[in-house]
Amino acid sequence: SSFVSLFAKEIGIEHIAGFFFIVFGIVMILSRPFTGRWFDNFGPNVIIYPALCLYIIGTIVLSFTSNGFLYLLAAVIIGLGYGATTPSFQTISVQSAVNRSGAATATYFFFFDSGFGIGAYVNGIIQAKAGFPVMFLTCSAIVVCTLCLYYFLTHRKTKLRAKVEQEISFN
Numbered sequence: 680s681s682f683v684s685l686f687a688k689e690i691g692i693e694h695i696a697g698f699f700f701i702v703f704g705i706v707m708i709l710s711r712p713f714t715g716r717w718f719d720n721f722g723p724n725v726i727i728y729p730a731l732c733l734y735i736i737g738t739i740v741l742s743f744t745s746n747g748f749l750y751l752l753a754a755v756i757i758g759l760g761y762g763a764t765t766p767s768f769q770t771i772s773v774q775s776a777v778n779r780s781g782a783a784t785a786t787y788f789f790f791f792d793s794g795f796g797i798g799a800y801v802n803g804i805i806q807a808k809a810g811f812p813v814m815f816l817t818c819s820a821i822v823v824c825t826l827c828l829y830y831f832l833t834h835r836k837t838k839l840r841a842k843v844e845q846e847i848s849f850n
Contacts (some may be wrong), residue, residue, distance in 0.1 A: 680798045683741070683754075686811045692747045699754045706758030714763040718770060724833070726767045731826040734760030735819050742815035765791075 680700075687696035701704045718726045737756030769787050776783035798818075806814040 682802060682806060682811065682814065683750075686741075686744075686815075687750060689811060690745055690750075690751055695747045695750065698751060702751050702754040706755050707762030710759050710762035710768060713802040715766060715839070718767055723767055723771055726763050727829055729825070730760045730763035730767065731758075731822055732828070733757075734764065735822045736760075738815050738819040738822065742819070744810040758771075 680703075683699050684693075684696040686692050687699065714726050714730070734757050735754050737758075737760055740749055740756060744753055769784065772783045772787040773780045796803035802814050802818070805817055
């Protein structure tokens with residue numbers, strides 16, 4: 680997010696650069712009531728997997744953007760992905776910390792904010808050496824890693840929980 684305005688200037692669409700954040704923000708806000716309800720009714724996986732995929736697609740679209748339409752389309756796609764993942768991951772962290780929701784929230788935002796700070800620094804280095812498209816593709820790759828990490832952490836935990844519940848039911 681720190682670089683989209685600079686990227687717009689580089690590709691000659693600086694006159695609509697500010698609209699990226701307007702579109703992103705509107706889509707993000709509009710997505711949250713629906714995704715929150717779906718999270719409650721169907722569980723986190725129904726939200727997390729599609730949202731991370733949208734985020735990946737959005738950053739890939741942004742990396743290949745050469746005009747205002749694709750630029751704003753990327754804002755819509757990234758806004759949907761971001762708008763769904765952020766509160767979902769926070770909810771998962773609070774739910775997993777049984778009587779320590781304050782500590783879970785603080786830890787979540789510590790890592791969230793650290794990611795923004797470190798990410799901006801690292802992205803600046805990548806952008807300076809390889810350009811905006813490579814930087815945005817690198818961001819996509821990081822989200823792919825996040826998706827894989829989520830899969831392995833949640834499915835391993837689900838299998839362990841099922842095994843424990845099965846052992847309890849036999850006793």
